[in-house]
Amino acid sequence: MNLESKYFYVLGIAVLAFLLAGCEPKEPTDLSDHSLIPHPAEITATGGRFQLNPSVTVRMADLSLHRVADYLIDRMASLKVVESGAADIALSLDANDEQLGAEGYQLKITESQILISANHPQGVFYGVQTLLQMIPLRQYESVELPTGVIRDYPRYAYRGSMLDVSRHFFGVEDVKRYIDFITTYKMNVLHLHLSDDQGWRIEIKSKPELTAIGAATEVGGGDGGFYTQQQYKEIVKYAANRFITIIPEIDIPGHTQAALASYAALNCDGKAGDLYTGTKVGFSTLCTDNEATYEFVDAVIQELATITPGKYIHIGGDESHATKKEDYIYFINRVQKIVSKYGKTLIGWDEVAQANIETESIVQQWNSAGNATLAAEKGNRIILSPATLAYMDMKYDTTSRIGYDWAALIEVDQAYSWDPDTINAMVPVELIFGIEAPLWTETVENMEDIEYLVFPRLPGYAEIGWSAQSIRNWETYRIRLAGHAPRFESEGIDYYRSPLVDWGMMDSIN
Structure with a gap:
């Protein structure tokens, strides 16, 4: 192998090693690790990641979800509504799940989209509350969320x-x-x-x-x-x-x-x-x-x-x-x-x-x-x-x-x-x-x-x-x-720091 061939061989190995290093899988994520209150009825983690970006979009499949979308937009200032096509966050009323009732919801996070579905708008709204608890405050534009499915519904009316x-x-x-x-x-x-x-x-x-x-x-x-x-x-x-x-x-x-x-x-x-x-x-x-x-x-x-x-x-x-x-x-x-x-x-x-x-x-x-x-x-x-x-x-x-x-x-x-x-x-x-x-x-x-x-x-x-x-x-x-x-x-809440809770054990809501 001549000198020029050796040079390109070594360079190729180095580039391949760099690419392989960049493609190494990240540590798996776990949806159940989040500090969700109230605790959801069912959580199924799938170990992937969804990346929120600065141009987050939301689409609602029904006009009755307008106030839910308005609330979400108010909380996530950069959020933009799209009337059709793909969106980062999709809100729908097609759950068709009797167990969810009027207030239950399903929150599904894949690597490409967040889907909140329910039988009624109130359920979608509660799914939004769960999503917002998963996002650190003031970090709505750039955060990774673990993938998985949450099915949730209330105990009492x-x-x-x-x-x-x-x-x-x-x-x-x-x-x-x-x-x-x-x-x-x-x-x-x-x-x-x-x-x-x-x-x-x-x-x-x-x-x-x-x-x-x-x-x-x-x-x-x-x-x-x-x-x-x-x-x-x-x-x-x-x-x-x-x-x-x-x-x-x-x-x-x-x-x-x-x-x-x-x-x-x-x-x-x-x-x-x-x-x-x-x-x-x-x-x-x-x-x-x-x-x-x-x-x-x-x-x-x-x-x-x-x-x-x-x-x-x-x-x-x-x-x-x-x-x-x-x-x-x-x-x-x-x-x-x-x-x-x-x-x-x-x-x-x-x-x-x-x-x-x-x-x-x-x-x-x-x-x-x-x-x-x-x-x-x-x-x-x-x-x-x-x-x-x-x-x-x-x-x-x-x-x-x-x-x-x-x-x-x-x-x-x-x-x-x-x-x-x-x-x-x-x-x-x-x-x-x-x-x-x-x-x-x-x-x-x-x-x-x-x-x-x-x-x-x-x-x-x-x-x-x-x-x-x-x-x-x-x-x-x-x-x-x-x-x-x-x-x-x-939020500027003057809360009581009960000695029964280790308030310093977590730096943020996951």
Whole structure:
């Protein structure tokens, strides 16, 4: 072999070695390694990679997916919609899978495309939430995703949280931020506690004194506030675009001092009460044998029903200690008919089970297992919000800077490690409508306070409501929860760094 031949031979070997080195397979990827909350029903990893690039495209196969696509575009700023042909992300309603129901989805990631399919737009939206959890924040244009298939569907139909805006008032933008929190974790209900002793927070045009007087203050004596009906509609629309139902609560016949201070006729002595800025409960009641009370309730429910597209209105009914039992039962029976008259379904705290409530009414267990059992015997569906496990206004431990401890100290593991199906052995599983995690706000004054008590407990409540009990486990959950710390921090969430979670073990959401 002459010198020139040797040169090209050596050069060829070097080039071949370089090319072979560049073609060496990368380490296999595993879709199941991602810190997804709630945990999906089924994950099948295929070991490949999909590369998101700066010119990501999305195609929706049905116009009913428009708001889902709009949401995705809002989250992924560089995303472009294509009307036909291939797209990086394809959204479709061709799942044809009965097991997925109305809210389930299939997320399929291949090396060339991401396909999210479902039976209904809500399912596609939840598939989008799973996809977004897989992409590190602010890295939507350049990230590798593992290939595989996720099939997922919820355990319960009702997965909610409650925000008390009566004890302390929170404006529209704060409520929208709260909606964003629950959206991320596939919750589908926001229950707004709109009236209490300390403040009336929704405009009722036929009863203007409710906001002129009753909304003036809050716990501690600070300035109160209220939502105009237009602002309330704005909140409802914002939630609806995220497939969340707003359930308004007007708490009656107790927890009503703000109303009693606004209208003298609601008091049995015909004299207006004083505004209240303390935190005691159980001392107030509407006058249940006065027809003016039912005219008032009718007017309030009528206006509230008109501006609430969802099918539920919550009437409270808890801690009405100042109302005689027979008067309480009479009141609930009459109010139930008013709610039905305006085409809505009644929800009430568990005390309402003592009345002759109709089968379609829903009882929310917060305190009394006996009341929930009574409701189940009548065939009523049950929402589970046991105060000892699900109240997010409870302190984590004795060192928590805000919160109460009258029900329990609820650390992150306790918040997560309970099974709704077994919490009350006398309630059949088929009557459990779902769960709700309430946040009462006596000690909560601002958004930072909300975030501190809600995070990191809220994702766990969402998983209880969504994921099958058989795939839930605290030891694996706490690892996935740690993976969400960078997201909390990127979103500016002032979360409680529970010592039960190793927050430093993961640098990012995978």
